[in-house]
Amino acid sequence: MPRILPRRLRSSLRLGSGRTTTAVALSAAGALVAGMVVAGMGAAGADPNLSDIGAWLASDGKSSISHVNGLTGQVDGRVQLPKNSKSQLQVSEDGKSVLVMDTTTGQVSRIDPAQLTVPQTADFQAGTQVFSGGGKAWLVDAAKGEVQAIDPVALAPLGPPVPVGARPLGTAQADPSGTLWIPVPATGQLVPFTTQPGAPIKVAEPGGAMMLTLASGRPVVTDVVGGRLLVVSGTGIERTVTLPSELTKGKADKLQAPGRSEGPLVPILAADTGVLTLVDIDSGSVSAVPLKLGDHDFGPPQVLGAKVYIPDRTTGSLAVYNTVRNEFEPQLKVTGVPGPLEAYVRDGLLWVNAPNSATAAVVNVQGQIHLIGKFDTNGPKPGSTASGSAAPTPGKSVPEGGVTATGSPSDDAPTGGDPTAGKESPSGEAPSGSASGPPDATAPGADPPAGGDLPGDTGNTGNTGNTGGTGNNGNDNTPSDPGPSRPTERPTFSVPEIPLPTRQPTDPGPGTPNTTPPAATSAPTQPNPPTTPPAQTAQPTQQPTSAKPTTTSPKPTTTSPKPPPMKAPGTPKAQSQPGKIYITVSPASGATPTRYRLGGLGAGMGVSPASIPAKGPFTFTVTGGSCEKEYSFYVIADYPNGTMNSPRSTAVRPCVAAGKPQNLAASAVSGGKVKVTWKPPTNTAGEKVTYTASWTAKRSTSGAALAGDGSGLLTPVDFAGGEAPRLVADPPAVNFPEVADGMDVLAAAAPTKGSATTTSTSITFSVGGGAGSYTFKVKAKNAAGTTSSSTATLTVSLSWGGKVTASLTVPPETPGTAPYPPTPSPGEPGGGGGPVANAAAIVPPRRNGSVPTM
Known part of the structure; x- marks a missing residue:
């Protein structure tokens, strides 16, 4: 290093002889010297520019947070916070600021990632939480029902705490635009908050359970009691999706949803009944499958690529469900011991x-895991992965408000579970009753049909980097190898085509054999060939003293080959699509049937194909049925000596939530009326759709309007007397006093607000003598859900002589809004066409287990 500085100085001075150049060169040299001084102070000698792809992870017992490089799983920075033996740290980062709240003391610390220091702290009420997004920050006191805006840099309050509704408040989320969304379960409302509360939006019945997820930067509410998922914007509810009824049959407090999802998929888990549901908020499609998870303490499910990861706090591991193959993969061990797992x-x-x-751990889109030693310089080696990885780098240890040397290894020794990779978890298996491991990777049709399942994994669904226990394969709850046993050579049977049974079981259970096996399914027994006669025993004359032993040919035996074992297929996954349902088969583990068929079809329903071979493709397409009903199916595995039935799928509808009404337009008609028209959504497959048109009005700036007397003549109306423009729908449309989904409007007869419902694609409004500007929306609804059009502006003008003109201004579609075009998801094939909204990362609420605090 001593030789480097003079060389840099000489290089700088040679740039020119002017004073400016010399001053710049000396300033650069001074900065270099200063940088060397800072770099020489202990652990800060490492590169202070932390990885952009990373996260800050808290360690409560150590009162510290560590920054981890997401690509390598290595610690590249660590900051020490004020010591507190009972710390519960909550980290909030939005790309512009890193704030840490100790919820036990109420102290907020701002982290400087470049210097690894704590330049600012502030004390607030204990029990509050901090949130940041879009360059703004807030403190939320859920118990008191109050929110306070703060400066994210100075941490100074920007005003007193503001009540936002009845207490307690639900878990809030901050979106990238700088709006904090706050659930108020007592009133069933969602309140937007910037510096003051905005107009509340009713999303559920008062007192019902609510869960808030930020999906692609958009607030999404799960109304547990109502069985709906709602996509919300600043103007109200944009879309609702009806959830499978099976999902909400368990206890409300056992329903789990993540606080945020980077793509448009929202996973919802009923931990007690095991029903996992994935809702695509862009397309309205619903996927559902019942999983046998066991009586464990599970955290909210997380979607990454084609897999769903379910934190298991009982075992300190991740349950991994592959949505493409419809089966569990070997679980990933994180700590291997019970305790909080965020x-x-x-x-x-x-x-x-x-x-x-x-x-801690980081998992990439291929399912490879890197274990992280947050403060142990020799700490747990990352799990073996397909690409390999090195041990974590020593962390940068920084005390309160400054930089010091790294602590000794004895101070940083881990006290958690066994962090080594590649060993089984204490239980040695995945959650009880989980499906088998990946089937033959070469089997065709492993992916669902176009428009089907989760985006992301482009065929690399193998989990070569997994650590932890193996999955519990098969539906008979007996452990087996991760993949089904497929012999390389099998006896050839002459199996005739098996006709579909005339009576299907009404509700088969897992592994239920058919008591009447199909006829003529065993290979006929071959008759024994004649035995070879024994050889002659006479002794040759040349050797009178030596006897030749008697020899006989062995008697050959021919028996029928042993039929393969019969095992039931796993539980199929059901996915709703416009006018159809996709059923994904989970192949029988350790057995090879001759084919699979689908059972449970109702009247008027069809299935394609009629059967599928043992090696796939593993997807049936069911058509027919009514959008008003849910349908459940089971898979039949045909064997030469009988059949086995899978459990039934979760019941779903053969439709998706109606999309946006298209091509809004308006025209003036005779009699002082306005006709608003639109085209039906493109994703309803011909089912019945109901439309609701809602509007709000502003008075004409002229101060007067025209009113009709029934004779076709219009007379002036003075607004000073309280009269205002209004729209009243003509039959067959029906005026309603309130719009569905709880939009806060007055009766249709009121002066400035109203709504009307119809099954046609137009509504004719009587202007009622009111020229003015109308904010207008049309919402399409079917049994699977609703979607509203963008807000349009309807302008109505009146003139003497009864002339009426009308124009409707519709804004262009915003990319990423429901339902089209869809928002790209990380890892999605072709998904690089646009960025995914990156909202603030908020550490989810934790559940403390019986684990010693470090």
């Missing part, structure tokens, strides 16, 4: 943190 997706990576342990 998980969230950020920058296309799954981050898993155990705040009471030295260990």
